[in-house]
Amino acid sequence: MNDIVEKQKVVIKFAGDSGDGMQLVGNQFTYNTAHLGHDLATFPDFPAEIRAPQGTLAGVSGFQIHFGSVEIDTPGDVYDVLVVMNAAALKNNIKSTNSDTIIIADISGFDSKNLKLAGHLADDKPLDEIKEKVKVVYEIDITKLTSIALAESSIDAKDKDRCKNMFALGVVYWLYERDLDETIQYINEKFSKNSSLKDANILTLQKGFHFGETTEIFHNRFHVLKAKQQKGNYRGINGNEALGIALICAGAKSNLPLYFSTYPITPASDILHFLAKKEKEYHIKVFQAEDEISAISSAIGASFGGSLAVCSTSGPGMALKTEALGLAVSMELPLVVCNIQRAGPSTGMPTKTEQTDLLQAVYGRNGEAPLPVLAASSPSDCFYMTYEACRIAIEHMTPVILLSDLFLANGTEPWLYPKFEDLKPINNKKINSTQQEVFLPFSRDENLVRNWAIPGTKNLEHRIGGIEKQQDTGSVSYDGDNHQKMIQIRAEKVNKIAQFIPNQDVELGEKTGDIAIVGWGSTYGSIRTVTKELLNEDKSIAHIHIKYLHPFPSNLKELLSGYKKVLVAEINNGQLVKLIREQFLIDAIPFNQIKGQPIKVSDLKSEILKQLEEC
Amino acid sequence: MLDIEKNVLTSKDFESNQEIRWCPGCGDFAILKQLQNVLPTLGIPKENFVMVSGIGCSSRLPYYMNTYGMHTIHGRATAVATGLKLSRPDLSVWIITGDGDALSIGGNHLIHLLRRDIDVNILLFNNQIYGLTKGQFSPVSEQNKITKSSPNGTTDKPFNTLSLALGAGASFVARSLDREAKHLQEVLKSSHEYTGASFVEIYQNCHIFNDGAFDKYTDRKTRKNNVIFLEQNKPLIFGENNEFGIVLDGYKPKIVALDVNNSINNLFIHDKNDKLKAQILSNFSEFGLPEVFGVIYENSILKKLNTDFQSLENDTNAINLLISGNNSWRVL
Ligand code: SF4
Secondary structure (H helix, E strand, O other): OOEEEEEOEEEEEEEEEHHHOHHHHHHHHHHHHHHOOOEEEEEEEOOOOOOOOOOOHHHEEEEEEEEEOOOOOOOOOOOOEEEEOOHHHHHHHHHHOOOOOEEEEEHHHHOHHHHHHOOOOOOOOHHHHHHHOOOEEEEEOHHHHHHHHOOOOOOOHHHHHHOHHHHHHHHHHHHOOOOOHHHHHHHHHHOOOOHHHHHHHHHHHHHHHHHHHHOOOOOEEEEEOOOOOOOEEEEEEEHHHHHHHHHHHHHHHOOOOEEEEEOOOOOOHHHHHHHHHHOOOOOOEEEEOOOHHHHHHHHHHHHHOOOEEEEEEOHHHHHHOHHHHHHHHHHOOOEEEEEEEOEOOOOOEOOOOOOOOHHHHHHOOOOOOOOOEEEOOOOOHHHHHHHHHHHHHHHHOOEEEEEEEHHHHHOEEEEEOOOHHHOOOOOOOEOOOOOOOOOOOEOEOOOOOEOEOOOOOOOOOOEEEOOOEOOEOOOEOOOHHHHHHHHHHHHHHHHHHHHHOOOOOOOEOOOOEEEEEEEOHHHHHHHHHHHHHHHHOOOOEEEEEOOEEEOOOOOHHHHHOOEEEEEEEEOOOOOHHHHHHHHHOOOOEEEEOOOOOOOOHHHHHHHHHHHHHOO | OHHHHHOOOOHHHHEOOOOOOOOOOOOHHHHHHHHHHHHHHHOOOHHHEEEEEOOOOHHHHHHHEOOEEEEOOOOOHHHHHHHHHHHOOOOEEEEEEEHHHHHHHOHHHHHHHHHHOOOOEEEEEEOOOOOOOOOOOOOOOOOOOOEOOEOOOOOOOOOOHHHHHHHOOOOEEEEEEOOOHHHHHHHHHHHHHOOOOEEEEEEOOOOOOOOOOOHHHHOOOOHHHHEEEOOOOOEOEEOOOOOEEEEEEOOEEEEEEOOOOOOHHHOOEOOOOOHHHHHHHHOHHHHOOOEEEEEEEEOOOOOOOOOOOOOOOOOHHHHHHHHHOOOOEEEO
């Protein structure tokens, strides 16, 4: 009999070649985990190349899931279980193991050919070497066991080999006392048109499970309790899908048709795929433009025509959009541009995450061209912040940049989703007529917001453009005094938005203390985890996460002034820290880790402890 | 519609209160005038017209039209108009652009608009020079041209604008001139009537930086020998006394004198629905033949407008289904 070990939280990583089906296995495990009532966070990472050479380090695809009976904020730093289908997968993942990690290795993936592909010498024994670091390594010939299990099956050898991921999943299901029904149902649906493939996958999954049960090699099984979750309806969500849903909701709420235009770019393309699928049903216009410039320019055209116009892109595309963003600022039209950040500069590392486009978002245009900048902090928060970006764009007649990143875009978490009826109302600024004798397109309300007179509206014909406009009339003006005034008005209009966003909250900890850890975007989970740990150790620490980056919430300066130290943790070389120092004259301390991955909790923790010692 | 019948629009209704800032003598004035003459006759409410322009002298035109208008950024009018028309198929959208704007910095958007056959009217004011930036050569300036940026003469070959449009899949291609008021009006009307992307090249004299570039097509003394005005199903003839015609020798167009050997019946008959003929016409200047004006090509296949796009009427159930997805669960 195996002992059952109780666990509060667990990190599992499935890693193999990109052809090994690791993403599918990870997703199945995730759904099963979510439905069992655990909290969770996932992190899929895959190669930049679609068909990277098989068996090589570049071809490794992985899926990481962190779940537990307690609140889970990050996909985790160190694996409890690492499943590796070949030598390259092991090599790529060694740095996130420790002595307690359990490794399950398919030994067929460690033959001489695979060793060579992974950059080992012929007589290297990576599975023996790893035993010096890791106590438990289960060496299983998953490939062979799969092929034996499918000896009778009519599918060809290649398809049989592809089933080995199911064997691995079966083993892990057994280790965590899971039920197979849900995954079997999934396989039934996926292969409903090919019964031999269906049978082969189900059989292999069951064989993996039975292997755990009948062989005596495993020392323990693990039991994880349900998380204490708020009551309500949940679903799994990733950041890009949350973003897409929010756009449709915002369009409906504001009574505006949604016009979405984009140019394919990693990691934003899934938003395009999602919305393209919904185009007919939800009457969206989805436009795949010929380039990034056309994507935003056409959105500006649609906005002039009265649509909720939205673009999605990533860093390099954002650079191409800057001129048109300036036009939208100058014309004062609503527009939302979602930048799903990835590692730069230039092409950088397209499948790695980073937060390096904040200063670009806030400042990166020619001329004085201020606009609001918002950032989402978790996959489900992509829904709320996208909705907010739309609300601000529509109600304040301005382009808005929403920052997400690859980590949020692809990461999954359970989401206690809202009802459409409960979302904030969004009032658009459209008008049908005017009291003015001659219509003044650039006259403003008390918040300095102009009206939206769309083509087709009688008597409101007017011209707008990128040339400086005379106050109120919007006519071309090269007058210096008018220009200065207009610059001030446009800046003031954006600053006033601070009155229409929530005050800055403290996520965890007190409103004063020794140190505040300030973050934005996807560092949320890492900072929250560290803060929780340090609060448990009775440190005077607080976590402040800024979602409205321009303008900042009105109370932010006062709030930050309540701490002896302010540490700003970012996946960049110090960007938010610059904004805070510049705007508040606070001597904020930067903490920067830019490795294409979320910030490592342990690294952040030691920096904070160091700072606290000097407090 | 009743409303329009009562208030008949005139060209005055299309004049804005802005002071026109083109140089005196600029060909743009004439084009503006014809546009203001034609639009009121189209039976469309004034508020449904939108002029979209890029950057350049011609792109100032929207300011002078009392319609909805957007003066955008260099080269992007085509892209901006694409979004406007895709989201608002009910509008009559006119793109006002120049040779630098449409063919140089905005070349990519132009060819893709033509490929997609977006139902807009593109008026390309071609003056073969950069005017607003004060006299550099453009992608359609003739080779060896001396300009401020080519003191030794340009080495670049110019685009053949009409071939470029046809090559990009344009479904309506026409050419006219600023000085031919009636002709221009007709072409503008045909462009409007056509469903799909209408590409209209208008030769426009830049009085300041490229004066006289099109004199041979407008000068009373020479024009009859240098110009062929195309008419559907009519033979191609020209000359002071219509004494010359064009025949096709295989795919090669040739000039013939109309005499006993060459009757009018053997001539190249214009058929705007024939793409092959359109391609030959677009290359006339390369064969040393007179330049052709009029509707060069028009795709005869009837098109349906996509009007599927509409404001979503708060279908709460459908949206809640979208939010929940089909794999949700309940925590009790
Ligand atoms: S520079 Fe040439 S094209 Fe421009 S306004 Fe003057 S004459 Fe017209």
